[in-house]
Amino acid sequence: MTEKQISILESALELFSSKGFDAVPTSLIAKQAGVSEGLIFRHFKNKQGLLNAIVQMGKEKIAFKIQLITEIVDPQKRIQAIMEIPFSLETDQYPLWRLIYSLKWQQEYSDDEFSRPIKEVLVNSLNELKYFDADAEADLIMSYMDGFASTILLKGEVVNKDKLLHALRKKY
Amino acid sequence: MTEKQISILESALELFSSKGFDAVPTSLIAKQAGVSEGLIFRHFKNKQGLLNAIVQMGKEKIAFKIQLITEIVDPQKRIQAIMEIPFSLETDQYPLWRLIYSLKWQQEYSDDEFSRPIKEVLVNSLNELKYFDADAEADLIMSYMDGFASTILLKGEVVNKDKLLHALRKKY
Amino acid sequence: MTEKQISILESALELFSSKGFDAVPTSLIAKQAGVSEGLIFRHFKNKQGLLNAIVQMGKEKIAFKIQLITEIVDPQKRIQAIMEIPFSLETDQYPLWRLIYSLKWQQEYSDDEFSRPIKEVLVNSLNELKYFDADAEADLIMSYMDGFASTILLKGEVVNKDKLLHALRKKY
Amino acid sequence: MTEKQISILESALELFSSKGFDAVPTSLIAKQAGVSEGLIFRHFKNKQGLLNAIVQMGKEKIAFKIQLITEIVDPQKRIQAIMEIPFSLETDQYPLWRLIYSLKWQQEYSDDEFSRPIKEVLVNSLNELKYFDADAEADLIMSYMDGFASTILLKGEVVNKDKLLHALRKKY
DNA sequence: GATGAATGAGAATTCATTCAT
DNA sequence: AATGAATGAATTCTCATTCAT
Structure with a gap:
């Protein structure tokens, strides 16, 4: 990936996540990325392709995070690690997550490929712990997380993140 | 409000909530409402005005719900009533709430007038219960709710709502 | 003519003369006249009809002014009276004249029915004075007037009208 | 400036000057210029911007004309040159001047930047000739010119321009 | 005579996308 | 790879006009 491609992706992510996909013209992305308007289409075929590329990157980042968590042996601790994902995010990752969360609400772009791997880990862990209805319990935990x-x-x-985290740990 | 105005509001709410404000052309709203496109602008000035009208109605509906909850004397029960709002929604109210939740993610349209009154009730109730840090606790409860x-x-x-509700009641 | 008809004509004249016929929506005229939008069309058929009515009134006012001037016996004095028309206008007549002058520049609405009677008086008067080329001389005087x-x-x-008038009298 | 930009400017000038700014749709300009309608907005931002560009060009042309006149040493001759500007216009410059004159009558677009430099030259010249009230005299000359x-x-x-010019020279 | 809701044609403007260079 | 001029289809919005009441 060239420097300009990266610049386009970064600007697009920034803009999509703050204004919403449909509210951002490609011309603005190009301007903010410091490239010509045509370049976006050369690299990403169309606006949707640009979104797909961002989303794909997002999925990979999440897959990586999940992979690390999977390696935790104690299922209890694994579940806790999942629940604490929101608290462990670096600020520079916020735009990606904001985008993912905002897309959930749009039929057209919604896609549960983000949550599926997380839920799988939860269900597996809960099964290890012999939970009666692991699936419903996983939904519950995912609700908290969301x-x-x-x-x-x-x-x-x-918001006071530490306070939230503390409360979460006590409650769960 | 004339019949056609109501029809416009209903179609717009339906469409905005499923596709997102920016993804819905006024022509589609008009078509679905069975009116001319010009009528939208005559009644609501512009597309944003249409959104505002919907949002305003939403605020009033919420205010009404909150009002009822305020009348509960036992603070514990009041808090529980707040937390259980999501479970008590009628299906025909989903579009409004979906719209409200989706707008949260768009800088331009975001507006915390929805959550503020809810949080107020929580903080007041928690204070009655002599909670040490009522504000942070309210944020926590609002997180669960969201x-x-x-x-x-x-x-x-x-999703199995009863299961979720059951779990919530046990945990809290 | 009812009070409302007059009100429409006055508002339209005011607006047309300051902004130009095409730049004024009928809705604005109705608003300023304090009548409903539909009323304009009941009374004047369409927007063009409203302009025609104003223009017709204007022609009558001018015809009256010319009539008075025609009665002056001395051709020299008659010509002078014509030339001094612009100086003799009451402020409340400005909008009508501004409209007439602005319409001149629009092919579509231009109409020399305003200047023709004035030029006729001039040509006749100049002929009485045995001018060699009365027509060209009349054009010259009309240029000054304009x-x-x-x-x-x-x-x-x-602008200092007295000064202008004084200069005009001296020069001519 | 590309060929198409020039073509847009020319068509717009032609149309604005004959029908009036508000009576000309951008679609017509585009058609006459042989370009897509969108191109107008890409180059000139909006319809008003197109007018501004034309007006700006007009101001520059006038400034150039004035510059030449300023170089005349004899103030008497300088004044005469100013007065004779209308007679020295090439036919292909008529549209620009017609536009300028028609805009005078529209509050919204009116702008005395056209007449100001001309009046300045006149006032200066009249002062050189020790006129008592140079400002009023300049207004008078500008009236003739207009x-x-x-x-x-x-x-x-x-109209017989030579005759007019001849008369003007004799009178002044 | 008067209102104001409603329409539909069209106007200005936006924007994803293409293409010659 | 990169630019930026150009397009054309949509999109928001305006406005003269009609019509039921």
């Missing part, structure tokens, strides 16, 4: 993630991604530094 | 709401609104009938 | 009229109508109180 | 210009631009070949 709630925390939303709070953190949207309120940013306004 | 998580459940997202799950219910997005997965709809796929 | 120049003064433009200056007065556009600069309004900014 | 009158002749209107006549020439609107009547075109119908």
Whole structure:
């Protein structure tokens, strides 16, 4: 990937995640990336292709994170690691996650490839722990996660993350 | 409000909530509402005005719901009622809530007028219960709520709401 | 003519003369006249009909002015009276004249019915005075008149009318 | 400036000057210029921007003309040169001048940047000639000019320009 | 006579995308 | 690879006009 390709991806991610895919003209992406308008189409075929590329990168990053978690032997600790993902995100990863969360709400672009691998780990871990209804329990945990993630991604530094994390640990 | 105005609002809500504000052309709204496109602008000034009208109605509906909850005397029960809002939504209210949740992710349209009154009730109730850090605790509860709401609104009938609710009651 | 008809005509004249016929929506005329939008069309058939009505009134006012001037016996004095028309306009007549002058520049609406009767008086008077080329001389005088009229109508109180008039009298 | 930009400017000038700015749709300009409608907006931002570009070019042409006149040493001759500007216009410059004169009558677009430099030259020249009230005298001369210009631009070949010019020279 | 809701044609403007260079 | 001029299809919005009441 050339420097300009990366620049396009970064600008697009930034803009898509703050304004929404449909609200961002490709011309603005090009401008912010410091490239010509045509270049986006040479590299990514069309606007949707640009989104796909970003989403693909996102999936890989998540897969990597999940991979690490899978290696934890204790299922209890594995589950906890999953739940604490939202708290472990670096600020520079926020745009990607914000984009992923915002796309959920749009029929057209929605895609559960993001949550599926996470849920799998949870179900497996819960089964190891002999939970009766692992699937429903996994949904519950994923709900908590989504709630925390939303709070953190949207309120940013306004919310007291440590307090939230502390409460979460006590409750769970 | 004339019949056609209502029809426009309903179609717009339906479409905005499933595809996203920016992805819906006014021509489609008009078509679905069975009115001329010009009528949208006569009644709501512009597309944003149409969104505002929907959002305003939403705020009023929420205010009403909150009002009822405020009348619960036992603070513990009041908090529980708040947390269980996502579970008590009628299916025909889903579009409004989906729209509200999706707008959160768009800088341009985001507006915390929805969550503020809810948080207020929580903070007041927690104070009555002499919680040490009512504000952070309220944020925590709101996180749970958001998580459940997202799950219910997005997965709809796929997820086992009773199971979730049961789990929630046990945990909290 | 009802009060509302007059109100429509006045608002339309005011608006057409300051912004130009094509730049004024009928809705604005209705609003400013304090009547419903539909009423304009009931009374004047269409927007063009409204302009025609104003223009017709204008022609009548001018015809009246010319009539008075025709009654002057001395051809020299008659010519002078013509030339001084721009200086004798009441401020409340400015909008009508501004409209007439602005329409001149639009092919579509241009119409020399305004200047023709004036030129006729001039040519007749010049013939009485045995001018060699009365037609060309009339054009010259009309040019002066147009120049003064433009200056007065556009600069309004900014320009020193007495000074202009004095100069005109001396020169001619 | 590309060929197409020039073509747009020429078509727009032609159309604006004959029908008036507000009476000309951009689609017509594009058609006449042989370009896509979108191109107008790419190059000139919006319809007003197109007008501005034309007006700007006009100002530069006038500035050039004035510059030449400024170089005349004899103030008497300088004034005469100014007065005779309307007579010295080439037919292909008529559209520009017609546009300028028609815009005068529209509040929204009116702009005295056209007349100001001309008046300045006049005032300076009259001061050199020790005129008592140079400013009022300049207004007078500008009135003459405007009158002749209107006549020439609107009547075109119908009017006998030589005769007018001859009369003007004799009178002044 | 008067209202104002409603229409539909068209106007300005945007924007993804193509293409010659 | 990269540019930026150009396109054309949509999109938002305007406005003269009609019509039921």
